[in-house]
Amino acid sequence: MRYTRSYRWNVVIATVVVACLAGWPSAAAAQTVMGQASAVQATVLGITTGLADTGTLGGITDAREASQITGSVPSLLTGEALHATTIGWPDQVASEASVGNLNLTIAGSGISADLVMARAQSGLGSAGTGLTNIAGLTIGGVPVFPTGSPNQALSLAGLTIVLNEQMPAAGGIVVNALHVRTLDGLTDVVIGSTKATITSSTGSLPSLF
Amino acid sequence: MRTTISMLSVAALVLSGVFTTDFGSAWAQTPSCDFMTGGGFIVFSNGTHGNFGVGGGCKKGSPTWGHLEYVDHGSGLDPTAPTPFNVHGTGVTGYFFVGPTTRDVSGTARTNDQSHPNVNYCVEVSDNDPGGPDTFVIQLTDTSGPFYTSTPSTVQGGNIEIHKHNPSNTGSFSSGTCLVSGGGQCQSQSCTSDDQCAACPGFFCSAQGSCQCAVTCTSNAECGKNNFCVNGCCLPA
Numbered sequence: 001m002r003y004t005r006s007y008r009w010n011v012v013i014a015t016v017v018v019a020c021l022a023g024w025p026s027a028a029a030a031q032t033v034m035g036q037a038s039a040v041q042a043t044v045l046g047i048t049t050g051l052a053d054t055g056t057l058g059g060i061t062d063a064r065e066a067s068q069i070t071g072s073v074p075s076l077l078t079g080e081a082l083h084a085t086t087i088g089w090p091d092q093v094a095s096e097a098s099v100g101n102l103n104l105t106i107a108g109s110g111i112s113a114d115l116v117m118a119r120a121q122s123g124l125g126s127a128g129t130g131l132t133n134i135a136g137l138t139i140g141g142v143p144v145f146p147t148g149s150p151n152q153a154l155s156l157a158g159l160t161i162v163l164n165e166q167m168p169a170a171g172g173i174v175v176n177a178l179h180v181r182t183l184d185g186l187t188d189v190v191i192g193s194t195k196a197t198i199t200s201s202t203g204s205l206p207s208l209f
Numbered sequence: 210m211r212t213t214i215s216m217l218s219v220a221a222l223v224l225s226g227v228f229t230t231d232f233g234s235a236w237a238q239t240p241s242c243d244f245m246t247g248g249g250f251i252v253f254s255n256g257t258h259g260n261f262g263v264g265g266g267c268k269k270g271s272p273t274w275g276h277l278e279y280v281d282h283g284s285g286l287d288p289t290a291p292t293p294f295n296v297h298g299t300g301v302t303g304y305f306f307v308g309p310t311t312r313d314v315s316g317t318a319r320t321n322d323q324s325h326p327n328v329n330y331c332v333e334v335s336d337n338d339p340g341g342p343d344t345f346v347i348q349l350t351d352t353s354g355p356f357y358t359s360t361p362s363t364v365q366g367g368n369i370e371i372h373k374h375n376p377s378n379t380g381s382f383s384s385g386t387c388l389v390s391g392g393g394q395c396q397s398q399s400c401t402s403d404d405q406c407a408a409c410p411g412f413f414c415s416a417q418g419s420c421q422c423a424v425t426c427t428s429n430a431e432c433g434k435n436n437f438c439v440n441g442c443c444l445p446a
Contacts, residue, residue, distance in 0.1 A: 052262075061377040063244060065264050067276040069297040080293075081278040083248045083262020089375050098248025098367060100260030100280065114258065115366040117248050133249070135366030 031060050031124065034172070034197045035086035037095040038066070041190040042073045049073050052082035052097070063087040077104040077189065086196070092123040093172065095194035098133075102191060107158040107182050113137045118177035118192035128173025128196055132164040137178075158183055172197030241374040242267035242304065242382050244274070245312040247334055249367015251345055251359060257283035259359055261345060263332050265304045265314030266372075267380035272304035275314050277330055279347055287349070287357045289324035296320050296330060296349065303383035311335045312371060315387035318349075325351050331387035336371040343369035348388055355389050411443060 035057035042049045051071035054064040068082040079099040086095040098117035104110070114136030122128035130150065137144045139156060146152060150166040160183065165176040177192030244266035250258045259282070265275035277298030281287070287294060298318045305313035315331045328349045335344040343364040349357035400414040415421040424432065424443040432443035 061375065063266065063268050063274060063375060063377055065274065065276055067262050067264075067278045067298075069278045069280065069295050080280045080295075081248070081260040081262045083246075083264070083276070083278060085244075085246045085264050087244055087246075087372055087375060089373065094370075094372060096246055096248065096368075096370065098262055100248070100250060100262070101258075101282075115248070115250055115260070117367050119368065119370075131368075133367055135250070 030201050031090055032199045033057055033060055033088040033093045035088055035093040035095045035195060037084035037086045037097040037194045039082035039084050039097045039099045041193045042076060043188040045186055052084045054084045054086045057086045057088050060088045060090045093196040093198050094121045095196045097192045097194050099191055106180055106187055109140050109156055111139050116177045116191045118175045118194045120173050120175040120194035120196040122172030122196040122198050124198050124200055130166040130173050130175035132177040134177060169197050171199035242380055243374045244372040247369035249364045252365045253284040265312060267304055268377050272380055272383050273301050275301040277316060277332060287322060290322040294322060303387055305386050306382040307386050310337055313387045333388045334369045336369045
């Protein structure tokens with residue numbers, strides 16, 4: 001009789017332990033990730049057009065993609081081999097977007113490039129990192145060589161141009177390879193737009209083992 | 210009873226996330242499936258560009274994640290193709306582990322070449338940076354076999370990235386590779402001198418009158434330091 005009662009208590013205790021652990025938020029499930037990539041984001045007179053846009057990453061087990069063989073925004077730009085991806089992991093997020101053979105005409109100025117590419121990556125507990133590749137860039141017919149430094153600003157009449165634009169975000173970074181705006185704000189074009197952030201809500205949870 | 214409690218304890222450990230190892234990868238030789246992404250361009254020997262955007266991977270149990278966009282601006286590799294020659298992927302059929310830094314992705318595609326409107330594609334990429342240049346090769350096949358294999362392969366602008374395994378990669382790599390070994394069209398090209406094989410780097414004109422690869426391979430590792438396996442043939446970086 002005594003032994004029987006002891007076994008029953010063991011089973012009850014073990015069951016409670018399993019139930020508690022099953023309900024315990026695991027490290028992976030507690031991460032909040034945000035990722036998105038688009039080859040082109042263009043806003044003209046308040047109307048935004050996205051080309052090869054992945055949409056928002058759904059979580060740590062999601063991987064999203066978008067691509068187009070060619071893309072255009074009438075009277076503004078054309079590009080080809082547009083490509084965008086965003087991938088989540090329990091401990092990081094990576095987003096990337098690229099456009100080939102870009103031809104952009106904005107405020108009367110021509111901007112072209114063989115390739116514009118942005119990459120954003122964020123790891124849990126570390127600052128986000130951004131990388132851009134811009135090849136064969138010409139602005140107003142003049143070759144421009146990116147320095148590689150973040151947020152390289154260029155001056156051109158009527159325009160604000162930023163190469164390798166990097167903006168910190170909570171738990172990560174936003175990277176825009178090429179960002180062009182008219183001074184009046186009516187036209188805003190981003191070529192290669194990527195975002196990657198990851199935050200954890202389990203930092204203060206005690207370790208079980 | 211002890212057995213029951215032990216089993217419950219193991220279940221508890223698994224549920225708590227202590228055991229997060231992918232048992233399939235731990236016990237098998239083939240690594241867990243992953244993702245590959247890339248965008249950029251290659252430069253053909255005549256100076257024209259081949260622009261690409263590509264992705265591949267195993268998501269939700271099968272190697273069907275990915276895409277391909279490719280634009281050839283005048284390589285002449287497909288004599289019937291217009292310029293630009295567009296290849297738009299319509300589906301992914303395979304994702305292959307070729308080597309630690311090399312992946313193949315295969316799929317179906319539409320082109321604007323009326324002689325080859327519907328094709329199968331195989332893209333082989335290597336993520337070699339920062340130690341060396343990334344590479345990109347695309348091979349197009351129709352019912353008569355490979356009719357287009359891009360060379361050279363060095364990515365002149367852009368990047369290839371092989372990403373680590375993700376929990377959604379519940380599928381496995383496809384077996385083998387999709388690239389036709391031995392250089393595809395290069396291998397069958399007739400010649401009378403090495404010059405006629407110049408479009409296929411690493412190939413020479415054999416005594417049999419066809420272009421032959423000097424050193425065949427299936428992965429970069431077989432080509433030694435500072436060499437790359439392209440089209441099944443070892444090439445210098």
